[in-house]
Amino acid sequence: MADPEVExxxxxxxxxxxGSRKRLLSDASDTAAQYPIMTPQRKRLxxxxxxxxxxxxxxxxxxxxxxxxxxxxxxxxxxxxxxxPLTCSSKSVVYFTRGNRVHFKNMQTNGDIGQLFKLQxxxxxxxxxxxxxxxxxxxxxxxxxxxIIRLWxxxxxxxxxxxxxxxxxxxxxxxSVLIVGGLKxxxxxxDTRIAMSTxxxxxxxxxxxxxxxxxxDPRKLNRHQxxxxxxxxxxxxxxxxxxxxxGAVYCWDNREKVPLDVGEFVQRRKKIQHSASVTVVNxxxxxxxxxxxxxxxxxxxxxxxxxxDSRSNALNPGKLELGSxxxxxxxxxxxxxxxxxxxxxxxxxxxxDIDSDSETGSTLSMGIxxxxxxxxxxxxxxxxxxxxxxxxxxxxxxxxxxxxxxxxMNANFTKAIVAVPEENKLKVYDVWGKLNLRRTxxxxxxxx
Numbered sequence: 001m002a003d004p005e006v007e008x009x010x011x012x013x014x015x016x017x018x019g020s021r022k023r024l025l026s027d028a029s030d031t032a033a034q035y036p037i038m039t040p041q042r043k044r045l046x047x048x049x050x051x052x053x054x055x056x057x058x059x060x061x062x063x064x065x066x067x068x069x070x071x072x073x074x075x076x077x078x079x080x081x082x083x084x085p086l087t088c089s090s091k092s093v094v095y096f097t098r099g100n101r102v103h104f105k106n107m108q109t110n111g112d113i114g115q116l117f118k119l120q121x122x123x124x125x126x127x128x129x130x131x132x133x134x135x136x137x138x139x140x141x142x143x144x145x146x147x148i149i150r151l152w153x154x155x156x157x158x159x160x161x162x163x164x165x166x167x168x169x170x171x172x173x174x175x176s177v178l179i180v181g182g183l184k185x186x187x188x189x190x191d192t193r194i195a196m197s198t199x200x201x202x203x204x205x206x207x208x209x210x211x212x213x214x215x216x217d218p219r220k221l222n223r224h225q226x227x228x229x230x231x232x233x234x235x236x237x238x239x240x241x242x243x244x245x246x247g248a249v250y251c252w253d254n255r256e257k258v259p260l261d262v263g264e265f266v267q268r269r270k271k272i273q274h275s276a277s278v279t280v281v282n283x284x285x286x287x288x289x290x291x292x293x294x295x296x297x298x299x300x301x302x303x304x305x306x307x308x309d310s311r312s313n314a315l316n317p318g319k320l321e322l323g324s325x326x327x328x329x330x331x332x333x334x335x336x337x338x339x340x341x342x343x344x345x346x347x348x349x350x351x352x353d354i355d356s357d358s359e360t361g362s363t364l365s366m367g368i369x370x371x372x373x374x375x376x377x378x379x380x381x382x383x384x385x386x387x388x389x390x391x392x393x394x395x396x397x398x399x400x401x402x403x404x405x406x407x408x409m410n411a412n413f414t415k416a417i418v419a420v421p422e423e424n425k426l427k428v429y430d431v432w433g434k435l436n437l438r439r440t441x442x443x444x445x446x447x448x
Contacts, residue, residue, distance in 0.1 A: 084405045084419035086426075087140075089131040092411040093154070095140060096419065096426060097126045102142065104154065107410045107417075107428075116140070116157060123148050132173045132192075139192065141178055143168040149180065151192055161192075169228035169245075174237045174254070181228025185244055187221035187252075223250050223259050234283035234291075239305060241291055243278025249293050251305050262305050264314040272313075274299060276346075280329045284338075290315075292338070294326030297346055298379065302391075317391050324379040328407035330416065334432050336388045341399075341407040341418060345380040383416060383429060399427060 085097045092107040100119040105111065119126055124146030132139035139160075140152045149171075150162040167183035178190045221242075230243040239260075240252040249272035250259035263270040274295040284290035291303045302318035328341030377384075377396045381404050385394035402422035409416055414433040419426055 084421045085126055085129040086406045086408050086417070086419050087129040087131045088408040088410055088417065089140075089154075090134040090137045090411050093131075093137075094408065094410075094417055094426075095129050095131065095154075097129065100126060102126065102129065102140075107415065116152060116154060117159070119144065128168060128171055130171050130173060130178075133175060135175055136173070136192070139173075141171055141173070143171060143180075149178075149190075151178075167227075170231045170242075172231035172233060172240075174233045174240070179231055179240065181224075181231055181242060181244075183227045185222070185224030185226055185228060187224070187228065187231075187240075187242060189219050219257065221252060221257060221259075224248060230278050230281045232281045232283055234288045235285050236288055239283070239288070241281040241283065241293070241305075243274075243281045243293060245277045247274035247276055247278055247295060248272070249274070249278055249281060251291065260305065260307050262303065262307060262313045264312040270313065272301070272303065274301070279326050282329045282331065284331045285333045286331075286336075290331075292329045292331070294329050294340065296325045298322040298324045298326055298342065300326060300329070300340060315389070317389070320386070320391055322379045322384065324382070327404055328416075328418070330407070330409050330413070330431075331388075332432050333413050337394065337432070338386050338388060339416065339431060340379075340384045340386070341404060341416070342379045342382050342384065343405065344403045345378070381420075383418070383431075385431075397429070399429065400425075 086094070088094045088107070093104055094107055095102060095104045095116070097103070100121070102116045102119075104114050104116055119142075124144040126142065127145045128141075128143040130141045130143075131137065132141070138153060138155045140154050142150045142152060147165040147167045148162060149165060149168065151160045152158065153160050165180065165182065165188075168180055169183055170181040172179050176191060176193045178192055180188050180190065182188065224242065224244045225248070226245040228242055228244050230241075232241050233239065234241075238254050240254065241249060242252070243249045249263075251262050251272075252259055261270050263272040265271075266273065272293065274293065274297075276295040276297040276299070278293060279296050280292075280294040282292050284292070289305045291305050293301045293303070298321065300320040300322055302315040303313045304315055305313060322340060322342065324342040324345040326340050327343045329338065330341070331338045377393065379396060381398065381400045381402065383397045383399050385396075386392065387394055399418055400420040400423060402420050405419045405421045407416055407418045409431075414431060416429045416431050417426055418429070
């Protein structure tokens with residue numbers, strides 16, 4: 001087997017301290033106090049020709065490629081979808097697909113690739129994978145293109161329950177409850193404890209058949225008018241964010257059936273509305289009411305989801321026009337920074353491209369007339385680091401030559417795993433950790 005490719009590395013650090021905002025984040029939640037927030041005042045970054053950038057006076061988090069997973073010449077390469085299903089458990093086990101097979105790899109032990117199962121052709125194509133949370137990390141939810149949802153016990157390598165729906169746009173766990181977003185915008189809740197308990201105690205065919213037609217919780221959320229594309233729970237599991245194909249985002253209290261009255265004012269009503277399909281929603285781990293949303297045009301928005309404030313919930317600065325589809329948004333639990341992972345650029349490159357080390361971009365973005373950041377760099381198929389709350393650009397790392405189809409973080413948020421279906425690769429990058437370049441075996445080299 002050929003050695004995997006190892007790419008050059010670039011290290012980066014956040015710039016500047018906290019900038020002024022017209023809206024401050026609420027600090028009512030006790031959960032925020034559990035997370036250390038490191039906000040060192042850092043001097044301006046200088047780029048050098050070495051493998052790492054030089055920052056005067058302070059240690060810095062780094063974003064550098066670790067190992068590029070090499071491809072093989074097996075027949076399953078051509079079957080990779082445009083968006084590769086990808087998920088990572090709280091034990092840092094990555095699950096990914098290749099053709100109609102689901103594979104896994106433990107990122108902590110760097111163990112061998114394993115195969116969990118092979119999907120039968122009659123069940124459709126593999127569409128979505130979603131790991132359970134810390135309380136049920138051995139549970140994997142699988143959705144197919146024909147609307148079939150299955151739960152797998154990954155430790156026993158056994159399917160525990162299967163049921164059919166009218167189609168799945170997105171799904172997310174909150175404890176033992178699986179939330180499924182449908183093709184017409186409905187959100188349904190499934191208690192997996194009941195499903196697995198019923199399956200394990202089934203002793204006859206009639207009971208087993210009833211289990212396969214698993215019913216959702218009586219709760220059903222119906223505000224969306226188009227396919228659900230993104231779901232995320234905040235750290236306490238009390239707030240749910242949902243985004244759809246029309247660009248609408250709603251936030252829900254776990255105890256209520258109507259969305260929260262949050263967003264920016266549109267004709268005297270609060271709304272969170274993107275101009276393109278919502279591709280990512282994610283909550284900040286150290287500020288449970290801070291929500292980030294991204295869309296297919298590359299627009300990133302930040303929101304303070306505080307219903308007690310009658311003002312707009314949009315942060316200011318809180319909008320970045322990044323130019324390329326946002327396929328991933330990840331907040332660091334270690335410092336006040338975040339990364340966006342980008343796919344293709346839906347538009348032609350901006351004529352305003354400038355050197356990323358220039359102060360011009362920061363000057364333009366802090367003007368009185370606008371708080372919208374224009375893109376001073378090409379983000380196509382890249383990982384981009386941003387500081388918070390200033391939204392200052394830290395660095396852009398070109399991560400692939402082809403379109404990035406998705407991304408996940410490992411359990412301790414020190415590695416970003418990105419999927420590049422056209423290259424038939426999963427690529428691993430160190431983030432917010434020390435520089436560590438070494439050769440390892442390919443993820444996919446032994447898969448047939």
